[in-house]
Amino acid sequence: MxxxxxxxxxxxxxxxxxxxxxxxPPAWRSLLSGAALLAVVVGLPAVxxxxxxxxxxxxxxxxxxxxxxxxxxxLLGLLEWVLWLGWLQxxxxxxxxxxxxxxxxxxxxxxxxxxxxxxLVRRLVISALLLTSLSAPVATAAPVLHTxxxxxxxxxxxxxxxxQTAADPAGTQAxxxxxxxxxxxxxxxxxxxxxxxGAALVGQRVYVVQPxxxxxxxxxxxxxxxxxxEGRAYPEIYDLNVGRVQPDGRSLELARLIQPGWLLVxxxxxxxxDRVVAVPMENPPPPPPTETPGQDGSGVDQQATGAxxxxxxxxxxxxxxxxxxxxxxxxxxxxxxxxxxxxxxxxELERLLRVSADKDRARRLDAALRSxxxxxxxxxxxxxxxxxxxxxxxxxxxxxxxxxxWHSQEEGLTWTLRAGQEPDPGQAPALMPGLVTIGRSxxxxxxxxxxxxxxxxIAVTGDPTMAAEVVTALALELCIxxxxxxxxxxxxxxxxxxxxxxxxxxxxLEELRSVRPGRPADLVLTGRHPGAVATFVLVADGRDxxxxxxxxxxxxxxxxxxxxxxxxxxxxxxxxxxxxxLGISVHATRATxxxxxxxxxxxxxxxxxxxxxxxxxxxxxxxPVRTAALRAAPVRIQVLGQTLVEASGDLDHPRRTILTEAAxxxxxxxxxxxxxxxxAMLWPLGxxxxxxxxTVDRLRxxxxxxxxxxPHLREDADGRLRLGPGAxxxxxxxxxxxxxxxxxxxxxxxxxxxxxxxxxRGPVGRGAPEGRYSWLARVRTARQVDALVVDAAxxxxxxxxxxxxxxxxLAVDAALQVVDLNQVLWRDRLRLAARRGRGELEREVLxxxxxxxxxxxxxVDPATAALVEDLAPGLSVRRQPA
Numbered sequence: 092m093x094x095x096x097x098x099x100x101x102x103x104x105x106x107x108x109x110x111x112x113x114x115x116p117p118a119w120r121s122l123l124s125g126a127a128l129l130a131v132v133v134g135l136p137a138v139x140x141x142x143x144x145x146x147x148x149x150x151x152x153x154x155x156x157x158x159x160x161x162x163x164x165x166l167l168g169l170l171e172w173v174l175w176l177g178w179l180q181x182x183x184x185x186x187x188x189x190x191x192x193x194x195x196x197x198x199x200x201x202x203x204x205x206x207x208x209x210x211l212v213r214r215l216v217i218s219a220l221l222l223t224s225l226s227a228p229v230a231t232a233a234p235v236l237h238t239x240x241x242x243x244x245x246x247x248x249x250x251x252x253x254x255q256t257a258a259d260p261a262g263t264q265a266x267x268x269x270x271x272x273x274x275x276x277x278x279x280x281x282x283x284x285x286x287x288x289g290a291a292l293v294g295q296r297v298y299v300v301q302p303x304x305x306x307x308x309x310x311x312x313x314x315x316x317x318x319x320x321e322g323r324a325y326p327e328i329y330d331l332n333v334g335r336v337q338p339d340g341r342s343l344e345l346a347r348l349i350q351p352g353w354l355l356v357x358x359x360x361x362x363x364x365d366r367v368v369a370v371p372m373e374n375p376p377p378p379p380p381t382e383t384p385g386q387d388g389s390g391v392d393q394q395a396t397g398a399x400x401x402x403x404x405x406x407x408x409x410x411x412x413x414x415x416x417x418x419x420x421x422x423x424x425x426x427x428x429x430x431x432x433x434x435x436x437x438x439e440l441e442r443l444l445r446v447s448a449d450k451d452r453a454r455r456l457d458a459a460l461r462s463x464x465x466x467x468x469x470x471x472x473x474x475x476x477x478x479x480x481x482x483x484x485x486x487x488x489x490x491x492x493x494x495x496x497w498h499s500q501e502e503g504l505t506w507t508l509r510a511g512q513e514p515d516p517g518q519a520p521a522l523m524p525g526l527v528t529i530g531r532s533x534x535x536x537x538x539x540x541x542x543x544x545x546x547x548x549i550a551v552t553g554d555p556t557m558a559a560e561v562v563t564a565l566a567l568e569l570c571i572x573x574x575x576x577x578x579x580x581x582x583x584x585x586x587x588x589x590x591x592x593x594x595x596x597x598x599x600l601e602e603l604r605s606v607r608p609g610r611p612a613d614l615v616l617t618g619r620h621p622g623a624v625a626t627f628v629l630v631a632d633g634r635d636x637x638x639x640x641x642x643x644x645x646x647x648x649x650x651x652x653x654x655x656x657x658x659x660x661x662x663x664x665x666x667x668x669x670x671x672x673l674g675i676s677v678h679a680t681r682a683t684x685x686x687x688x689x690x691x692x693x694x695x696x697x698x699x700x701x702x703x704x705x706x707x708x709x710x711x712x713x714x715p716v717r718t719a720a721l722r723a724a725p726v727r728i729q730v731l732g733q734t735l736v737e738a739s740g741d742l743d744h745p746r747r748t749i750l751t752e753a754a755x756x757x758x759x760x761x762x763x764x765x766x767x768x769x770x771a772m773l774w775p776l777g778x779x780x781x782x783x784x785x786t787v788d789r790l791r792x793x794x795x796x797x798x799x800x801x802p803h804l805r806e807d808a809d810g811r812l813r814l815g816p817g818a819x820x821x822x823x824x825x826x827x828x829x830x831x832x833x834x835x836x837x838x839x840x841x842x843x844x845x846x847x848x849x850x851x852r853g854p855v856g857r858g859a860p861e862g863r864y865s866w867l868a869r870v871r872t873a874r875q876v877d878a879l880v881v882d883a884a885x886x887x888x889x890x891x892x893x894x895x896x897x898x899x900x901l902a903v904d905a906a907l908q909v910v911d912l913n914q915v916l917w918r919d920r921l922r923l924a925a926r927r928g929r930g931e932l933e934r935e936v937l938x939x940x941x942x943x944x945x946x947x948x949x950x951v952d953p954a955t956a957a958l959v960e961d962l963a964p965g966l967s968v969r970r971q972p973a
Contacts, residue, residue, distance in 0.1 A: 125219035132185055135178050146171045184212040217312050280365040281665060289367055296357040296364040300349050318361040331356040409564060410680040411449030412528050412537050416572045418448045421693055426912035437692030438869050445865035446775045452477050452537060459508050460523060460574045461516035473544035475526060478536040482508045521574030524625050525646060527565045530668055530677030538677050542646045543624045547657030549648045557662045558650040560681035562631040565648055567682050569627060570596040578625050584632025586684055588691040603628060706878040708830045715827035716819055718846060724819035726794050726803050728758045731821045732852025740795030752863055753790050758820050759872050763811025772866035821850045829879055841890050844883045848905040851880055880906045881913055888919045896923050912943060914952040925962045936966050
């Protein structure tokens with residue numbers, strides 16, 4: 092099957108197409124072209140001279156010739172001149188094209204009145220020159236390319252492409268570590284390059300010259316035609332590679348002389364060509380000893396963070412869509428709960444999830460699925476592909492009546508919805524609760540299939556470990572993504588840590604018989620085929636499926652044997668999955684055991700426990716800093732809400748976003764941060780050292796100098812970047828105020844707490860641009876701010892609740908800007924509302940239910956529901972309309 096659109100920029104994912112072998116020009120065509128050129132350039136004048144002699148030159152130019160009849164001799168002479176002039180034009184075109192092709196100087200200038208002839212000659216010349224490459228020695232490049240099994244096991248963890256960064260307008264591609272760094276492999280697709288070659292080519296698109304295929308030899312014209320869409324674009328490839336030493340020690344000197352195994356740097360427009368990427372080893376050599384970081388307000392482990400200077404971020408195997416769903420669940424939990432900060436491995440996974448999460452695609456996909464569900468005459472989709480251009484839905488039966496903004500293509504078998512045209516379906520249920528991500532294609536499109544459509548068993552075969560990880564990822568996604576909320580998930584052999592993440596969302600296999608089939612309308616979506624189901628059984632340990640009950644309608648996904656399977660997902664040791672019946676091949680979405688354990692640290696029940704003690708205030712600045720000092724500081728940095736940096740130096744305005752992030756990153760590392768680590772935080776997929784150095788220089792100029800002429804951005808003796816005393820952050824002020832409040836008498840304590848809460852404008856980094864500030868997951872500041880703000884507001888309620896309930900309510904409102912669903916604050920708010928009467932309490936309860944998207948408080952928090960029932964029985968449930 093295929094998904095395609097007329098617009099090449101928005102064409103459907105190539106993974107839905109079976110690969111098509113390209114026809115390579117045979118040797119006889121080159122021989123024929125050369126013979127044709129010789130026949131015209133040499134043979135034609137020889138024949139004319141032999142048979143007719145030189146062209147006649149008139150001796151008499153009497154004007155009466157123009158009025159007299161044309162004699163046969165004159166007509167023959169005219170035809171001779173036409174032949175000689177045609178030969179001259181053809182010969183000049185041939186000379187120009189041959190010289191241009193041999194020099195490799197690009198397209199030659201157009202010869203006047205020779206458009207069609209010059210185009211014909213160009214094709215003949217190029218085809219004839221390919222003949223010379225057929226006789227070139229068949230030299231195989233030095234054996235610097237190899238594909239060991241160990242490399243194949245983790246190649247899928249490398250990013251498919253390193254996008255340009257917003258702060259690098261020149262388009263500098265993601266740069267991996269410098270040569271000599273340990274613990275890194277350089278991969279080109281499934282090929283591992285040697286360290287020096289890989290380090291020189293990392294981030295660039297590279298084509299490997301193929302070995303001879305019979306009498307055919309790879310050449311620049313064909314490479315350009317296959318990858319750039321036009322053979323005449325071969326000079327672009329030549330210019331990028333001329334003079335560059337190849338693995339066999341030779342270099343490109345003529346546009347037609349290339350050897351098998353050569354590595355050709357390709358233009359960025361060659362999107363079908365892989366990039367060279369740096370992949371961290373699973374068991375790298377231990378890093379050299381580094382200094383132990385001090386305990387400070389940032390809470391960053393300098394050694395752990397410094398590892399990001401070794402290689403670009405390792406993209407989690409769960410993929411961009413599932414990562415976006417996991418980040419959304421984590422954000423929801425943190426709006427409601429305060430608990431201990433995640434451990435180092437969990438914090439690092441959170442950072443990587445934020446780097447790879449594709450929130451925009453997840454939002455668009457959810458809206459598209461719900462818009463299908465509200466159609467009166469629903470289609471019957473079974474697969475979805477989504478990229479940055481559009482969402483493509485594959486239908487089981489053709490439908491030409493796609494309603495706007497959907498478009499019907501491929502004779503009604505594919506519906507397409509352009510990015511940005513997604514309608515707002517409200518809270519309509521998604522059409523396909525069994526839709527799960529299988530993986531991402533080489534072109535960057537996410538491919539999803541509906542497990543409920545298979546109407547039979549789905550087997551995940553191939554590498555046993557990889558197969559189990561694929562099944563685990565499918566189970567996790569069914570429990571996490573917003574369009575599968577109506578699905579019932581039953582699991583067996585899944586990692587125990589998965590149950591810590593999803594709780595009762597995954598039911599044990601023993602309860603499968605107790606799943607209520609219900610009415611057909613409850614299980615079969617309107618407009619779907621009769622076999623569609625909403626209950627899914629996922630077996631990751633390969634147990635015998637014959638022991639499962641058959642009297643309950645469900646979809647089965649099982650790792651192991653493909654016997655009796657309707658669909659088969661075959662995943663190899665590199666993580667590439669193939670679904671033969673559907674013609675799909677992808678980089679599989681998986682959930683490794685390590686990722687599941689780290690996710691349990693982020694999303695498990697242990698991460699949501701409440702600490703009854705007051706949180707400690709991180710070490711405040713010495714001497715203490717007050718709000719007035721922030722207003723008067725020459726460099727003012729605000730992080731308690733939307734980020735803002737104010738300085739008097741020269742600012743490169745187009746780079747304000749990246750410079751603001753850099754300033755805040757340095758400010759939240761008062762112990763200092765090395766430039767290389769700063770670069771890894773700002774560009775998690777990698778950046779060259781010159782980009783990092785230029786950014787530091789721009790930041791230093793922007794922040795300016797103090798009265799003594801010293802820059803506010805300084806380097807210590809160890810090369811770490813620090814801010815001078817003239818730079819003040821609102822986080823510094825808050826810590827000073829809260830530290831002083833802990834030892835102040837009650838009246839002064841209230842004043843200090845209220846002054847601290849006035850600094851709060853929202854969560855740390857609120858409104859950050861998409862894809863930025865992922866490093867905040869490794870810095871404890873954000874969670875410290877949340878805990879301290881909640882504690883400060885709760886303490887104000889304790890001190891003012893009886894004497895000034897309105898002032899206490901204002902403190903709670905300020906804190907709810909940071910964690911809007913925190914139940915400690917909401918219980919304080921409800922107690923204060925109850926003092927003003929039942930009507931006010933009812934309004935607050937309805938507001939909480941609306942914010943949480945629930946119909947009863949017990950689904951939000953049982954303790955909050957018990958409080959409301961004690962204050963006003965019956966208010967904890969939303970009243971349904973009569």
